Amino acid sequence: MTEQNVTDHDVTDHDVTDHSLTEHRVTEPNVQDRYVRPRGVHPRLASPDYRSTALRAPRRALVPLAHRLTETTGPLYGTDRVTEADGDLTRQHDGEPLGQRIVVHGRVLDGDGRPVPHTLVEVWQANAAGRYRHVVDNWPAPIDPNFSGGGRVLTGADGSYRFTTIQPGAYPWGNHPNAWRPAHIHFSLFGRAFTQRLVTQMYFPGDPLLPYDPIYQSVPERARERLVSRFDWDATQPDWALGFAFDIVLRGAAPTPMEEPHDD
């Protein structure tokens, strides 16, 4: 097997749990990938330390799908989905939510470093006490009547986004004894193609819970810290809010293929 083969398509980071079921790739040599395939970036679907994966992560190997029109296009949503109020989670009710006010901002880029303009960013989070306003969250921390915890913003022409919220709290969950999720904000992004769709979570610098969290730890070690935001003095607003910066990098264009190496 050539090195080219190894670095191209034969490795998937969604390793299967049962290798006896591994399916071998049938190549479609005439369709070139438009977008780079992430390797060693995303968590393995089968990550036993995160218990909910046991009955939900597919057991069979994923089948490589060449990038055709359905994969290289995608919804281009825009202004009709977002109002000004959607970008300030502290102003969605009559009163102000409790907690530390923060500004979260950054840029959405592709893997080539180009900004992804006018793309929809959806965010959701727990309140300052670590409680979600959601019917299935019933741990005994207070609901904040002034905080719903959901927002939407659109990136600008330079890929930048910005929203105002409050610092979310940590909260316990049932994954294992004394399990606590580190404080985080959920992010959902579209990019401009089906292949670029991404849902992730942003964490906070210096959180002592990160080493104990199987969801954060499911990410390959070299890529983990990309999920941790940076305290941003310049974005911190005097007498108002702390600033945090979080850039998001979606998949970029695949390099133009070189002539295929030959084994024979």
Added chain:
Amino acid sequence: MTDATVDPTPALTPSQTVGPFLHIILPWPDGPDVVPTDSTGRVVIRGRVFDGDGNGLPDALVETWQADPDGRFDHPDDPRRASSAVAGFRGFGRCATGTDGGYVIATVKPGRLPDAAGGIEAPHLDVSVFARGLLDRVVTRVYFADEPDANAADPVLRSLPVPARAHTLLASPEEGGYRFDIHLQGPNETVFFDV
């Protein structure tokens, strides 16, 4: 040459699970409506998302993306780009599952579409499933069981490593539309794709 010490996928942001609280913001009131409710040719795709024990997932999110009935995308990367003849066609559908794992997408059947290698793809939808317990989305495709000729020529269906699993990608006709169940595990585990 590829240098093994260089990250082949520079600094891409890793995926994380959507978690159980996605309903705070992700469902849109019109999410399941790929087309307006009075559209000609509107069909409803219904199904359930099942876990390895055969239980429906009450906290999954199903998203779909598809061409219009002429096989075109209103997108700059489709060289045949055109506004759809179906007024209000959005291409994108999104539905959170109910307590039984059920979802609904109301749409029009997409057309066949050409690929760069001279193939003709059968009508299909790309599908993403997000859920607690899925650290990354899983991707599959909906094809239509009542398109046997188009399916037989489809380059993706033709190249499946295990042809016997192709049936997991077929939506079956039923009153008012189609049924497409998604099995994350089990003997009928759906074919999931690496895109």
